[in-house]
Amino acid sequence: MPYAAEAPRTIELSVAAPAYNEAENIAGVVREWRDYLIRHPAIGRWEIVVCDDGSTDATGAILAGLQRDCPELRVIRFPRNRGAGAAIAAAIAATRLDWVVLLDSDGQFPITNLDPFIDRILAGDGPAFTGVRMRKADDLAHRWGSALSGAVSNLLLGTRYRDFNSVFKVVHGPLFRSLPLESTGMNCSTEITARLAELGHTWIQLPIRHRPRGGGRRGWRFVRGARDRGLFVGYLAVRHWLLRLGVLHPPAVPGTDGTAGPPASPPGEGAARSAEPVGRAR
Ligand SMILES: Nc1nc2c(ncn2[C@@H]2O[C@H](COP(=O)(O)OP(=O)(O)OP(=O)(O)O)[C@@H](O)[C@H]2O)c(=O)[nH]1
Numbered sequence: 001m002p003y004a005a006e007a008p009r010t011i012e013l014s015v016a017a018p019a020y021n022e023a024e025n026i027a028g029v030v031r032e033w034r035d036y037l038i039r040h041p042a043i044g045r046w047e048i049v050v051c052d053d054g055s056t057d058a059t060g061a062i063l064a065g066l067q068r069d070c071p072e073l074r075v076i077r078f079p080r081n082r083g084a085g086a087a088i089a090a091a092i093a094a095t096r097l098d099w100v101v102l103l104d105s106d107g108q109f110p111i112t113n114l115d116p117f118i119d120r121i122l123a124g125d126g127p128a129f130t131g132v133r134m135r136k137a138d139d140l141a142h143r144w145g146s147a148l149s150g151a152v153s154n155l156l157l158g159t160r161y162r163d164f165n166s167v168f169k170v171v172h173g174p175l176f177r178s179l180p181l182e183s184t185g186m187n188c189s190t191e192i193t194a195r196l197a198e199l200g201h202t203w204i205q206l207p208i209r210h211r212p213r214g215g216g217r218r219g220w221r222f223v224r225g226a227r228d229r230g231l232f233v234g235y236l237a238v239r240h241w242l243l244r245l246g247v248l249h250p251p252a253v254p255g256t257d258g259t260a261g262p263p264a265s266p267p268g269e270g271a272a273r274s275a276e277p278v279g280r281a282r
């Protein structure tokens, strides 16, 4: 059954991105996004929302310069660094258009990945799409760490998502903006995947390209990141268990027009169980 009875031929799209000390990359990626958004025949209104997460390099000044040529670029500034999750949540909350794509601002996710996602949106296929990195441009330790935490998260939620921690998401705006996101650091993508599954939505998985970061360096440490991921997945497990026991009530599922809908079914009883099979990432 199509998601929207009458799918429009163009969509409105907000790009949301966190940026922390990305002076080497930010101008290149914002121009790449702008050029793509201007030219794409199926994209009508668009905007780019970047949350500058208390950068101490020239990221803020570069963004201010870019805004002069690109009024569609909106910048939120944190006075001090609060972590990628807080920056992602703020960027999503500030978006205003029908659909939102979440990207990193180090250029690891080429925006051309969006092409098949737009086709699926126009086909009315669903409210939530996630990119599966077919070849992760990360070192072995990070790939294994992500695969392990993704496998545990799938086990806990009864899902079979192939790239549970992928940050490349395309979600209907009202739904994305309604998610109560809590994580501050690098767990935000894991949290987004889990939250939507808890709400009873099934992510549609599509393959994407992933490339090494353009410049600069990874801003988080492996040991601290691994500890935080372990703790966060443990928290997801406890919350999931409490929801199933009825100690917590399921959140309201927003309607597609942004209105609050009926509460979601307890986890394990809804569509979260029928995630698109692993081998069918298209
Ligand atoms: N590391 C880090 N990134 C942040 C922070 N706040 C926002 N970000 C942004 O979050 C995104 C992801 O951060 P990355 O450091 O690239 O994390 P990663 O992709 O796992 O690491 P790399 O493979 O080295 O790129 C980037 O767009 C950052 O600019 C923060 O406090 N720390």
Ligand SMILES: [Mg+2]
Pocket: 104, 106, 108, 213
């Ligand atoms: Mg990166």
